[in-house]
Amino acid sequence: MASRDQKLKAAMADLRSRAEHYGDPSLRDGVLAFGDTAMPPPDFPIVSGTEDAFGCAASIFAATGDGFVRATTSIHRDGVRALGTELDPEGPVIGPLRRGEAYRGPAEILGVMTDTYYEPILDVDGVVIGAYYVGVPDEG
Numbered sequence: 001m002a003s004r005d006q007k008l009k010a011a012m013a014d015l016r017s018r019a020e021h022y023g024d025p026s027l028r029d030g031v032l033a034f035g036d037t038a039m040p041p042p043d044f045p046i047v048s049g050t051e052d053a054f055g056c057a058a059s060i061f062a063a064t065g066d067g068f069v070r071a072t073t074s075i076h077r078d079g080v081r082a083l084g085t086e087l088d089p090e091g092p093v094i095g096p097l098r099r100g101e102a103y104r105g106p107a108e109i110l111g112v113m114t115d116t117y118y119e120p121i122l123d124v125d126g127v128v129i130g131a132y133y134v135g136v137p138d139e140g
Contacts, residue, residue: 004136008104008117011054011134016119018046019060019132025121027129032062032071032121039071039130040083047074050134057109059133060121061087068097068131077110085110087131093118097131106138113138 019025023035032039039060047058051074059075061068068087075082087094088108093116096103103118114135121130
């Protein structure tokens with residue numbers, strides 16, 4: 001059986017591959033896109049496919065000023081996808097992502113402590129334009 005770390009790394013590779021299948025990432029007028037496919041709906045198969053394959057939540061964030069906003073997600077809140085929710089500006093994830101670094105560890109996701117893995121999304125010039133996320137709630 002794969003460890004949780006191996007599972008999250010595999011899920012991250014899957015999410016990245018599903019998104020980048022559509023083309024290079026870009027951020028135009030505040031909209032994150034892969035090739036010609038913009039990230040709000042109807043791109044749910046990208047995140048839902050990763051969730052179905054690995055049993056973990058998946059999101060793609062768009063960079064907005066100093067922060068990040070969920071452009072697509074498999075996470076639901078109050079029965080609807082948690083689109084437009086912001087990455088906690090005071091949490092442990094924001095600093096590494098702003099620096100173009102991955103973050104692997106605990107973080108609170110919409111009120112639930114979660115074992116997470118985030119990777120920055122870089123455009124062709126190496127600028128951080130978004131982030132990939134996969135995670136599973138802590139068992140404790």
